[in-house]
């Protein structure tokens with residue numbers, strides 16, 4: 634069984650196989666196929682402990698899977714213990730490496746401290762910390778109650794801060810280095826209507842991580858950020874595109890013509906958390922198939938202009954004399 638697991642971990646995983654061309658993708662997305670398989674060499678995370686908040690579902694689960702395939706002992710934590718336990722079992726049965734499930738509401742600093750106590754007894758302090766847990770929903774800002782604002786910012790900004798500070802302090806005390814990674818979003822930079830609490834909190838997370846990259850390098854700690862564009866997960870799409878009507882428009886504005894995949898994100902997270910990235914700290918990695926620059930450029934809608942229309946417009950421009 635162990636041999637089988639090892640062979641499996643060196644080739645491909647269950648979710649990589651499912652990462653084919655998604656429905657709704659543009660034809661040119663064939664030129665940007667999501668790579669299958671785990672990118673780093675086997676055992677890149679052997680003898681490493683990885684702590685992932687929100688590791689039971691979506692992108693957190695994908696990152697836990699890849700890191701476990703690479704030899705890590707993973708600890709996944711969030712509110713729903715049954716979901717975490719199922720994920721831990723699924724991953725462990727496929728990779729042969731231990732995955733621990735711990736209940737933790739990151740909004741509650743005491744729960745975070747208790748969770749870190751439990752992890753310390755199970756695995757010792759982690760070498761890699763991935764702050765991935767989040768909450769979000771689309772809502773016109775004038776409809777937000779104070780508690781709606783608080784529920785998102787407490788998970789995203791305070792939760793990340795509580796986890797990072799609790800683990801950071803203990804690692805410093807034990808003179809242990811670590812890699813911290815935060816999953817934010819492309820609109821942390823631009824802001825975005827209809828998700829103002831999420832945009833505000835994610836921007837705060839980025840400021841926290843850049844600050845600590847500068848302050849805690851002396852303790853052996855690296856801090857990096859991935860800003861994903863749209864990647865289809867139930868958690869995100871059920872709350873951000875509940876009718877499914879916006880997906881096509883979103884794909885149309887992504888230059889690579891498709892959504893990202895959890896496997897692609899997981900490979901990037903593994904790289905940034907690995908020794909191969911030990912000189913990368915304070916970095917913000919946009920991971921969006923080009924969506925951000927595509928939305929930002931003043932003239933990018935001209936992609937819709939046909940060659941005949943260009944001929945006509947060029948003639949008009951060239952015929953202009955003077956100002």
Ligand SMILES: CC/C=C\C/C=C\C/C=C\C/C=C\C=C\C(=O)SCCNC(=O)CCNC(=O)[C@H](O)C(C)(C)COP(=O)(O)OP(=O)(O)OC[C@H]1O[C@@H](n2cnc3c(N)ncnc32)[C@H](O)[C@@H]1OP(=O)(O)O
Nearest residue numbers: 767768769770772778780781784818863868869873874879
């Ligand atoms: C054009 C766009 C097209 C397509 C978009 C599609 C794809 C995505 C593309 C990009 C994604 C970019 C970024 C993604 C960021 C993410 O974070 S996605 C991850 C999302 N995952 C989750 O949110 C999982 C966890 N979420 C939850 O548990 C809940 O949703 C929660 C509400 C965040 C928290 O649950 P909790 O049980 O603690 O909270 P409640 O008690 O239910 O509610 C607290 C208060 O909030 C009010 N509320 C809740 N929902 C809404 C809503 N939909 N609208 C308005 N207000 C809401 C609720 O009423 C409470 O307030 P109160 O009534 O005043 O007490």
Ligand SMILES: NC(=O)C1=CN([C@@H]2O[C@H](COP(=O)(O)OP(=O)(O)OC[C@H]3O[C@@H](n4cnc5c(N)ncnc54)[C@H](OP(=O)(O)O)[C@@H]3O)[C@@H](O)[C@H]2O)C=CC1
Nearest residue numbers: 687690691692711712713738739766767863864866868869
């Ligand atoms: N999918 C996408 O398109 C994008 C996602 N992102 C980011 O990626 C990350 C993962 O999102 P995704 O996988 O899509 O969505 P999910 O909804 O699947 O993931 C969110 C996770 O956060 C956990 N969580 C929520 N509240 C708490 C809490 N109070 N304490 C502890 N854990 C909590 C949830 O678990 P539980 O309910 O058990 O607590 C869940 O596992 C998030 O940071 C999100 O902002 C960014 C840009 C795009």
